[in-house]
Amino acid sequence: MSQLLTNYYEAASVILFGIGFMNLLLQNNLIKKFIGLNIMDTATYLFLAAKGYVFGRIAPILTNGIIDAEYYINPIPAGLVLTGIVVSVSVTAFSLALVLRLYKHYGTLNMDEILRMVREEEGE
Amino acid sequence: MSENKSFWAKLKSWIDGDEVIINADEYISTRERKDKVIGENMLGEKHAPAEKLRANSTLYRVLSVGITVCFIVVMLGVVMDLPMFGDPGSITNNEVAARYLEKGIEETGAINFVAGMILDYRAFDTFGESNVLFMAVVAVLMLLQRDKKNVSAVEDKEMAEDEVFDGQDSKIILQKGAKVLAPIVILYGIYVVLNGHLSPGGGFSGGSIIGAGLILFSAANGHKKMQTFFTVKTLTKISVACLLTYCGCKSYSFFTGANHVGWEIPKGTPGDLLSSGFILPLNICVGLVVACTMYGFYALFTKGEI
Amino acid sequence: MEHHHLNLVHNIPFFSIFFAMFCGIITPLIKNGRVARYVHGTMVAIVGVLSAVLLVNVVQNGEAFTFMMGHFPAPWGNELRIGPLEALLAVLISVVMFLTITAGSEQLFKEIVPEKQNFYFIMLNATFGAMLAMTYTNDLFTAYVFIEILTIASCTLILARGTKQAIVGTTHYLVFGCVGSGLFLLGVCILYGITGHLLFPQIKETIAMLMTTGEFHFPLMFVVTLMFVGLGIKSALFPFHSALPTAYGSTMTTSNGILSGLVLKAYIILAIKLCLEVFTLETLVELKIADIMFVLGVLGMVMGSVYAVHEGRMKRMLAYSSVAQIGYIFMGIGLGSVAGMIATIFHVFAHAATKSMLFICCGSFIEDADGKEQLENLKGAAHRNPLAGIAFTVGALSMIGVPLFAGFISKLYFAIAAIEMTGMRMVLVLGALAISMILNAMYFLPSVIAIWSKPKDEFKKTQISPLFAVAMVLFIVVNFVLGIGYRPIVEVMEMGIELMQMVL
DSSP: OHHHHHTHHHHHHHHHHHHHHHHHHHOOBHHHHHHHHHHHHHHHHHHHHHHHOBTTOBOSBOOTTOOOTTTBOOHHHHHHHHHHHHHHHHHHHHHHHHHHHHHHHHSOOBHHHHHHHHHHHHHO | OGGGSOHHHHHHHHHHTOOOSTTHHHHHHHHHHHHHHHHHHHHTTTTTTHHHHHHHHHHHHHHHHHHHHHHHHHHHHHHHHSOOTBOTTSTTSSHHHHHHHHTHHHHHOOSBHHHHIIIIITHHHHHHHHHHHHHHHHHHHHHHSOOTTSOOHHHHHHHHHHHHHHHHOOOHHHHHHHHHHHHHHHHHHHHHHHTTTTSSOOHHHHHHHHHHHHHHHHHHHHHHHHHTTOOHHHHHHHHHHHHHHHHHHHHHHHHHHHHTOOOOOOOOOTTSSSOSTTHHHHHHHHHHHHHHHHHHHHHHHHHSOO | OOOOOOOGGGGHHHHHHHHHHHHHHHGGGOOOHHHHHHHHHHHHHHHHHHHHHHHHHHHHHTOOEEEEESSOOTTTSEEEEEOHHHHHHHHHHHHHHHHHHHHHHHHHHHHSOGGGHHHHHHHHHHHHHHHHHHHHBOBHHHHHHHHHHHHHHHHHHHHTTOOHHHHHHHHHHHHHHHHHHHHHHHHHHHHHHHHOOOBHHHHHHHHHHHHHHTTTHHHHHHHHHHHHHHHHHHTTOGGGOTHHHHHHHHSOHHHHHHIIIIIHHHHHHHHHHIIIIISOHHHHHHTTHHHHHHHHHHHHHHHHHHHHHHOOBHHHHHHHHHHHHHHHHHHHHHTOSHHHHHHHHHHHHHHHHHHHHHHHHHHHHHHHTTTOOBGGGGTTHHHHSHHHHHHHHHHHHHHHTOTTSHHHHHHHHHHHHHHHSOHHHHHHHHHHHHHHHHHHHHHHHHHHHHHHSOOSSOOOOOOOOHHHHHHHHHHHHHHHHHHHSHHHHHHHHHHHHHHHHSOO
16 A cells, blocks of 8 residues: 555556546547546556656756766656657547537537437438 | 535536536526427437436446446556656666666767657657647548538538627737737747757647647637638648658668668757757757647637638 | 678668658648549559568568667667568558559549548558558557557548548547557556566567566556557457447448458557567466457457348448457467467458458449448349459358358368367367357358349449459459468468567
8 A cells, every 4th residue: 555655646647547537438528528538648648757757866858967877867758758648639639620520410519419310310 | 596506516517517607507408498409300209218228328327437446446456566656776767768868968969868769769659740640630621621511501600700700809909919929929939949959848849839829820810811821731831841851851860770871960069059960850840740730720620721 | 790781671661661651741732632542552552562572582581680760779769670470461451452442442532522532542641651560660659659640540531431420430430449549558658667668579578577576467467458458449359349330331432441451450460469579478378368368359259240140231241240350360369379370360361351352342332222231222233243243252252261262261270279279268269160150151141142133123234443343353363362372371470470479
């Protein structure tokens, strides 16, 4: 249990991931569903950022001309988070565009409602 | 009626992000009635399976809560076993990170180690990343750009109304503010892009700031004015040119690197603006692509055209 | 330092990926959809020929090599890894892609509004590039980035038609896709946390060390589960398949062919690479992950076919049949043996070549029947378009597993792999194979009979375009090549698997 308290960033990110996932499963509103997905992604980035941190070290940008691996935190997770953020921005924009189109066609954001309309149309 | 709402109901609606406008209940009740009219017209008498659907959905809710809780508990178990937070001896602080930090300046010329890592050591990932962004803007164009399958009379009417409002409204505060702010924002964005290898920031962050400046300008001065110098053609040309430059630079360095041809790009003095080989031009390319993309998203979402 | 000489053949994988991406990037400048198609076709043909050259080269030398993406070697820079299996997969991807687009592209020009046709080809080029990158990559994070490219590109392929149904199908597909890649990303992050590496060979070494010390046992198990569940969701493994029929039922024929034939396979190729190059088969068996995949695979084989039997619409029936075939593939991985792996990879080949052909034929039948896709509306479709009828029959026989066709060989290898096993597993595999073959026959034979039965009313023959005819004939030839001349292909696969299991 004490391990959970030291790893509190990771623990928080894992719980956030769960919250995002629950949002995705339970929300009917499509925009809220995609917000859930976003929370999941962000939780992963928090996890990564936490993995990169080392106590007592500073951000990986040359400071005071010191070149020493013991002086800076790990730059890899930071780079991965950067790449990941761009990817999630792209996916979010794409999904919101989809939602906009769906709203134009069906006049609602409720996924159940949309699915019911689709089924009605197919039945006829 | 809104005063009678219990605290929990209010809290629930606040968490759900439902309407927090004044007199929300009244608004919702009128709106729901409208929905029902549409629903009855479309669905007719086929309301029978609703009961079954509701029973299913309760089961679904219980199941999803159960699954998620299990998932969280298992993941907390995993977190307990992971290396300690902030531990200098953790396995991730290995020879890979050490080389990025100790030889990074010598090998890439960038004093921002993260920039050196993503644009030189692991540049293939970043090439993929800028392509994701390009794919997304093309996909959004495909979805939202108005064509003969993507128009409706209601929407046309709304657009026309928007045009009228745009003309009538005197957005004096916004316009005066934007006149001062937009150039500063864009300038700051350019600074962040150009200093990507020297300080925090880089192509993506700087590009988003430039994009924000463009959006501010467009919001204040109207879409029409923006179109005088920025259309879908401009967007395509800038994005394509930047990505081609990116593709060309990286092909060059991958080819020479893998085949040990030599012909390395001079790195310059670390810390200078003009240093670190390809990192500066790549940052500029990424910045331009991101700026165009951000503005493109805004324009497509609001007007359906750039 | 060892001596390096310039070997241009080694540059082919890098060149293929960048060439595909380059064509994707310049396509927005081409306003005419038909020109964009020629650019795409030429690109795929060139990449296909080059991949064949690469294949011959690596097989002759019996070698696998790594290619530095940049100036820095393995644990620091990105890397590609090329062996006989990767080269063979690249050839398969190019051939199926080329034939599918050649045969089905006429429909594109009718369905997509003219000003957006070139966007479709951007997405096709990106799909192709991303699939090649996923085949060749030796780096986990690169794999993740290209998974996302593939997600966006494949969703756009579905929605290109622009109809309501297509948008709903895409949304479904996207939600599943995002959950899949989210889980995969979380897996990558935790794996990075416990191994400190992102490149396959280094992770493999560290995992071997962790397995002997027993450290991080639980996180490792969780990571492997997460990554395979993520890839399973993306490749429509049984309980996560529900997006597939809606998406496939609503979109165009070429998109169907590419998605079912290749995109689903790209995730599976990555899963296979992970099995062999990162988590060894022994680790998977020891962590019991193989068992989970085995059970889900067997369930998928049976349930997919059961759904397909109940489905009256042809495209959806084919989609459910894909779910069943993905079940075969995961069952093969779950066997946890080299024999099972060979069967799996051969099934990837057989299914890719067959399913794309079936979707193209099905699309042309539906087009002849004015968009009606119920089986009764397709009665006599083969008389209108005999070539498509023959190709559909070949595909159906191959899916059922009749000797001489591609599908038979993979089922044969699954059976051989099963006999190596003992007890429950052998019985389960053989039983599932038998049941699923019967079920396959139960839904494929009626549709074959329906399309060949005499139509009730007058009909006129469909004009077959020469491109369609050539592509269909080539598809049939590929099927027979896989079904009759399978020995050399399997030998290359064996060689590839052996090299992949070795640490370079």
